[in-house]
Amino acid sequence: MRRPSPPPSDPRVLIFERGAPGRVNAPQMPRPLAPPADIPSTLLRRAPLALPQVSELQVVRHYTRLSQRNFAIDTHFYPLGSCTMKYNPRAAHVAAQLPGFANRHPLAPESTGQGVLACLFELQEMLKDVTGMRAVSLTPMAGAQGEFAGVAMIRAYHAARNDLARDEILIPKAAHGTNPATAAMCGYRVREIDVRADGDIDLVALNAAIGPRTAGLMLTNPSTLGVFDRHIEDIAQRVHAAGGLLYYDGANLNAILGQVKPGDMGFDVVHLNLHKTFATPHGGGGPGAGPVGVGERLLPFLPVPMVGESGGRYYWITEKTRPQSIGRLSTFAGNVGVLLRAYVYARLVGREGMARIAHYAALNANYLLERLSRLGFEPAYPGRRAAHEFLLTLKGLKERTGVTALDVAKRLLDKGYHAPTIYFPLMVPECLLIEPTETESRDEIDGFVAAMAEILAEAETTPELLKAAPHTLPVRRVDEVRAARALDLVWKAHPASA
Numbered sequence: 337m338r339r340p341s342p343p344p345s346d347p348r349v350l351i352f353e354r355g356a357p358g359r360v361n362a363p364q365m366p367r368p369l370a371p372p373a374d375i376p377s378t379l380l381r382r383a384p385l386a387l388p389q390v391s392e393l394q395v396v397r398h399y400t401r402l403s404q405r406n407f408a409i410d411t412h413f414y415p416l417g418s419c420t421m422k423y424n425p426r427a428a429h430v431a432a433q434l435p436g437f438a439n440r441h442p443l444a445p446e447s448t449g450q451g452v453l454a455c456l457f458e459l460q461e462m463l464k465d466v467t468g469m470r471a472v473s474l475t476p477m478a479g480a481q482g483e484f485a486g487v488a489m490i491r492a493y494h495a496a497r498n499d500l501a502r503d504e505i506l507i508p509k510a511a512h513g514t515n516p517a518t519a520a521m522c523g524y525r526v527r528e529i530d531v532r533a534d535g536d537i538d539l540v541a542l543n544a545a546i547g548p549r550t551a552g553l554m555l556t557n558p559s560t561l562g563v564f565d566r567h568i569e570d571i572a573q574r575v576h577a578a579g580g581l582l583y584y585d586g587a588n589l590n591a592i593l594g595q596v597k598p599g600d601m602g603f604d605v606v607h608l609n610l611h612k613t614f615a616t617p618h619g620g621g622g623p624g625a626g627p628v629g630v631g632e633r634l635l636p637f638l639p640v641p642m643v644g645e646s647g648g649r650y651y652w653i654t655e656k657t658r659p660q661s662i663g664r665l666s667t668f669a670g671n672v673g674v675l676l677r678a679y680v681y682a683r684l685v686g687r688e689g690m691a692r693i694a695h696y697a698a699l700n701a702n703y704l705l706e707r708l709s710r711l712g713f714e715p716a717y718p719g720r721r722a723a724h725e726f727l728l729t730l731k732g733l734k735e736r737t738g739v740t741a742l743d744v745a746k747r748l749l750d751k752g753y754h755a756p757t758i759y760f761p762l763m764v765p766e767c768l769l770i771e772p773t774e775t776e777s778r779d780e781i782d783g784f785v786a787a788m789a790e791i792l793a794e795a796e797t798t799p800e801l802l803k804a805a806p807h808t809l810p811v812r813r814v815d816e817v818r819a820a821r822a823l824d825l826v827w828k829a830h831p832a833s834a
């Protein structure tokens with residue numbers, strides 16, 4: 337008789353909760369070895385290791401089911417604003433995992449690694465091209481580490497000129513939290529700049545803050561509000577006139593690839609999030625790569641190693657020839673696997689493809705913004721064209737129905753959609769930051785619109801349904817305060833299975 341598979345609400349998420357005593361794949365298990373005589377008996381295990389007692393088939397089913405309970409870009413629309421959760425072509429993974437790459441020892445000599453060095457060199461060149469910068473170092477291993485490298489270079493630049501009174505970094509209120517954290521880690525005082533109601537930087541506030549203490553300005557453009565600051569040339573001019581440098585947070589580069597270059601906007605240093613813009617799966621916080629590019633003034637300070645080329649031979653550029661470098665950020669060359677994926681991706685799409693990425697990212701975002709606005713959702717910056725993502729505010733909905741951004745996000749899970757980013761940026765109340773990315777089809781986006789329409793109707797008629805969502809997932813509404821304050825990650829044997 338065919339037994340139904342466990343319903344999706346089967347609460348057993350731990351492998352220990354399955355199986356029964358003695359149910360192991362005995363023939364396949366290595367026999368326990370006798371302990372070596374030189375291990376003191378006090379260090380020897382007294383009771384057998386509490387391994388789960390499950391058959392191979394149970395293990396396969398358990399982990400396959402767990403993977404299906406997850407939301408992933410391979411299974412679900414994933415409009416997580418600011419994170420650019422786009423589809424990563426399999427070809428990039430396959431190429432990056434070629435044995436010649438994957439098995440290479442990081443200390444192997446240059447002469448045996450000309451292929452991988454050539455790829456990294458070409459990636460540096462391509463990133464110079466898309467950012468309009470003079471040179472690129474690939475070594476930072478995340479956007480945040482790229483930021484650290486960038487601000488450390490700004491600090492090194494001022495120090496090299498003996499311009500030591502500059503102790504402030506200006507950062508707009510809308511910025512990602514890593515920006516002020518970076519400035520503080522580099523020893524700077526953070527000065528917040530207001531953003532106007534239309535999403536652009538408040539130039540009056542900027543003027544008031546700029547001065548002889550200004551080391552630099554960190555800016556994301558398009559910003560995390562989803563709009564492109566129209567006064568960027570003016571801003572760059574003002575910061576430079578005061579002797580400061582401009583830092584470009586490139587997390588939103590997806591929006592402007594092949595359209596406009598940070599170098600042309602006047603920036604002196606940029607970081608890119610290759611895991612966002614250039615194809616690397618980055619759920620759960622990693623892995624990533626945050627290369628930095630610089631203009632003329634910061635060239636001597638780039639982190640090492642970089643890759644150089646001379647007469648068709650590729651070589652590592654190290655601190656030996658770069659005495660002013662801010663130094664190393666990792667033991668070897670950074671996350672080379674991620675760099676190779678980015679390289680293959682860039683080669684796959686080509687220069688024309690780069691421009692298409694931004695076109696479709698912007699088209700999808702603006703189409704979705706328009707459809708949701710017509711349903712009655714309220715854009716946080718009405719009248720502004722979305723860059724590649726946009727902000728809605730549910731302030732009005734909350735006042736009317738009590739339904740919050742969190743409730744809508746949880747209800748979306750019931751309907752088969754990963755939630756957008758919520759409550760970020762902090763300055764916009766009850767916000768959803770929605771980024772469909774260029775890799776979604778119109779069908780997929782229309783499905784999301786339909787789900788949002790249903791949720792809006794539910795908010796008006798049965799708000800309590802939303803307050804208790806999700807209803808269909810194995811884990812229901814989590815008490816977030818308890819989850820943070822009383823986190824319990826230790827598994828204890830259930831009396832029945834002990």
Ligand SMILES: *Cc1c(COP(=O)(O)O)cnc(C)c1O
Binds near residue numbers: 512587626
């Ligand atoms: C993601 C992001 C960062 C940080 O990048 P990580 O790679 O996560 O360290 C910085 N700024 C913005 C705007 C981002 O979206």
